[in-house]
Amino acid sequence: MFITDDGIKLNAKLDMPTNGAAKCPLCLVFHGFTGHIEEDHILAVSKGLNEVGVATLRVDLYGHGNSDGEFKNHNLYKWLNNILTVVDYAKTLDFVTEMYMCGHSQGGLAVTLAAAMERDVIKALIPLSPAYVIIEGAKQGELLGQPFDPENIPDMLQSWDGRELSGNYIRVAQSIDLDGAIKKYTGPVLIVHGDADEAVPVEYGIEASKKFANCTLKLIPGDTHCYDYHLDQAVEAIKEFVKGL
Numbered sequence: 001m002f003i004t005d006d007g008i009k010l011n012a013k014l015d016m017p018t019n020g021a022a023k024c025p026l027c028l029v030f031h032g033f034t035g036h037i038e039e040d041h042i043l044a045v046s047k048g049l050n051e052v053g054v055a056t057l058r059v060d061l062y063g064h065g066n067s068d069g070e071f072k073n074h075n076l077y078k079w080l081n082n083i084l085t086v087v088d089y090a091k092t093l094d095f096v097t098e099m100y101m102c103g104h105s106q107g108g109l110a111v112t113l114a115a116a117m118e119r120d121v122i123k124a125l126i127p128l129s130p131a132y133v134i135i136e137g138a139k140q141g142e143l144l145g146q147p148f149d150p151e152n153i154p155d156m157l158q159s160w161d162g163r164e165l166s167g168n169y170i171r172v173a174q175s176i177d178l179d180g181a182i183k184k185y186t187g188p189v190l191i192v193h194g195d196a197d198e199a200v201p202v203e204y205g206i207e208a209s210k211k212f213a214n215c216t217l218k219l220i221p222g223d224t225h226c227y228d229y230h231l232d233q234a235v236e237a238i239k240e241f242v243k244g245l
Helices: 040-051 076-091 106-117 133-140 168-174 178-184 202-211 231-243
Strands: 002-005 008-015 024-030 055-059 096-104 122-128 156-158 164-166 189-194 215-220
Touching (some): 024 040, 024 106, 040 096, 076 168, 096 106, 106 122, 106 133, 106 178, 133 168, 189 202, 189 231, 215 231
Parallel strands (some): 189 215
Antiparallel strands (some): 002 008, 008 055
């Protein structure tokens, strides 16, 4: 199905729990930079949540997957508007008892910011390999594998996969107060991070876990950004976290 945000169609899939419950929690699940909702780790997380009685709503965000918008024009403000629209849609679903958020990489950063805005609605937060490095890199002038002058941002950059990206992506990221958002969200948080993450150094997950008011940190030894070796451990950690809510 599609959820429409100010004329932009967002590709979305709703998966219900395997136990057939008439009422249940709903977890909104978002991908990362260059990602989409059919990636192996996104599908595994959704399936794991369904197995423990939680419905999932997976959504391709602006410029990604099968949603509208050009990749080069996406930025965190557009993603946040998308997520707020998805929350509004989820509020209309009569089976939902409470709402959680889960996001991978840039999606983990985005759901952290969105949960701070929707802290009265989002009852639990699950950032996976969260790309908190984006905010620091944008401000310091080192991001996407290339240096730039943070005071004179180029109109166009190149992402790590060769695709072009508007300089507005950097301008937006520079304006974001990540620590402020972390402090605002006081609900239960689970951060899952592979300690061999090649894209986002694990130190970012570790440091963020100390700043949240109520955070559990699950480190997966020897694993990568997308849990290429121990995806089962990541999913199991999420299932145990949700069962304890």
